[in-house]
Amino acid sequence: MSSFKYHVLMSSETVKTYVLTKTNIFAPDAILEVTEIGDGNINYVFLVKEEKTGKSVVVKQADTLLRSSGRPLDINRSRIEADILRIQYELVPEFVPEVYHYDDTMAALIMEDISAYQNLRYELEKKRMFPHLAKDISVFLVETLLSTTDLIWDRHDKKRKVAHFVNVEMCDISEDLVFTEPYNDYKQRNVILEDNQSFVESYVYSNQVLLKEVGVLRNNYMNNAQSLIHGDLHSGSIFINDEGLKVIDPEFAFYGPMGYDIGNVLAHLMFPLAKNDYFETDSSFKEWLEETISSLYEFVKDGLKQKMAAAITLELYNNEAFINEYVADVMVDTLGYLGTEVIRRVIGDSKVKEISQSPVGDKRLEMERVLLRLGIDLVTHRQDYQSGQDILKGYKQAKQKERGVTSETSR
Known part of the structure; x- marks a missing residue:
């Protein structure tokens, strides 16, 4: 042995x-x-x-x-995880555990123990607040995503990396769970509260505008080899303490649209915000979450622009007009994938604790409908959101619509 x-x-x-x-x-x-x-x-x-x-x-x-x-x-996913961790460690060693050993035969990694950090998902359940979260995770996102594009990485090496990180099975899981099953339940695995069935039928399954836009996002996910992405970057993949954070578990990694990672991080801050609003109102926690969501979006947007201006060497790309349009496209993708992640965690069978462990009743029903309204609007009107504050406005407007209040406030 x-x-x-x-x-x-x-x-x-x-x-x-x-x-x-x-x-x-x-x-x-x-x-x-x-x-x-x-x-x-x-x-x-x-x-x-x-x-x-x-x-x-x-x-x-x-x-x-x-x-x-x-x-x-x-x-093979284990080899992919080891390789992306090593790449990310070179880029941002403060945010990634070090890999000491990996071998294909046992499909096993030996890596740095990060026991000094705690799982962000569970820390958010305890209403722990981390003032550095938005800044730190935005630095991780900007550095790991932009540095692995061919705007910065050697274009020949990047093309070889695209082939190296083909991740068929793990991508297949996401293509189904995120972009397919929530919209037609073809595997009969969606989990929807009985009193919300008609809402889902009307606003999701029969919403042709939504279905078309999800198709666009799915196609982009499958065919836009933009950047080496984590592929499953939710709060359970982030470990944190008062000094910093570590990002783990990138076994879904492949070359895809960088907005997918950014949108996933944002989505998993919306869930504790919604649960706090409906079940455990804590004004300080709510204020921190709202500030974190808004700041994270802005930090990423500004960080991408700054990194591009500083690191791109090809004159054709290093001009303000190109940079602004490139980053705008990334942020539009981000909003769309934020929307698909919210929708799938409400409808699909792989739910987040903020939803699955909330008591069934009128508050739970309304919370789920509000999140679905937000997710749908983010997908179908993602070009209309221009800032982190707009995400919070969209959430508030979803609550107003659900409660029958028509908002005259425009973004």
Whole structure:
């Protein structure tokens, strides 16, 4: 077993041998404690720690089967994750865990332990506020996304990277769960409260304008090899503390539209905002969330422009008119993908806790309808949103429409 010449799922005991065999982080006679810490459906994650020295690493191994259903999975996603983490670490080492070892046979990564950071999803549940979140995640987004485009990266190398990061199975999952099933339920997996069924039928399934625009966004997701994107950048993939943050789990990575990552981050700040409004009103938390959403959008938009002006060497691209139009297109994409993420988390079977764990009743019904109204408007009128504040205005207008109040305020 210690030779690790073929893929087999590791236990706590074999993880010890694996780490000692593949790295020199620990002494050969080190006494290691191994704890399984993963709670995902497609990977196994172990914390390996030596109490004597305090040294620790994390081992993440890809499974060949989906835990819940036994569906076969391609473990190539683990290689993709290791490679993008290494690229991102070179670009923004302060925001990405370091990879110490990876091998294709075991489909396992040995990487930096980030136990000093906490899962942002759970921190938001506790109403923890982080003043640096908007700035830090915007720097991560700008640096990792723009630097991997052929505006900055060598165009020949970028083309090779597009092929290297083809991620068929993981993209197939997103193409279905994000852009297909929420709009026709062809696999009969959507989960919709009974009293909202007619709303979804009318405003989503039968909304031809929405369906056309989702088709445009789906096609863009599948064919716009713009940037090396994380592909699943929600609050559960961000670990944070009072000093900084780390971004993990980029196994959905591929070359796609950078607005997809930006929109996903924004969407997963809208959910705690909505839950706070309907169930757990905390004015300070609401104010911080609104400021974070608005600032994040603006930081990314301004950061992209500044980075392009500073880093692009081709004169054809390094002019103000081109930069402004390029960034405007990215932000329009961002708003559309923000909308599709909101819609799919309300309708689809892969929900966020802010929705799935909220008590069923009138407040839950209204919250879901308001989020759907917002998502629909973001998709169908994404060109009309010009700022981070416009996202918040769109949310407020969705609440007004749901409550039968017609707003005369225009963006």
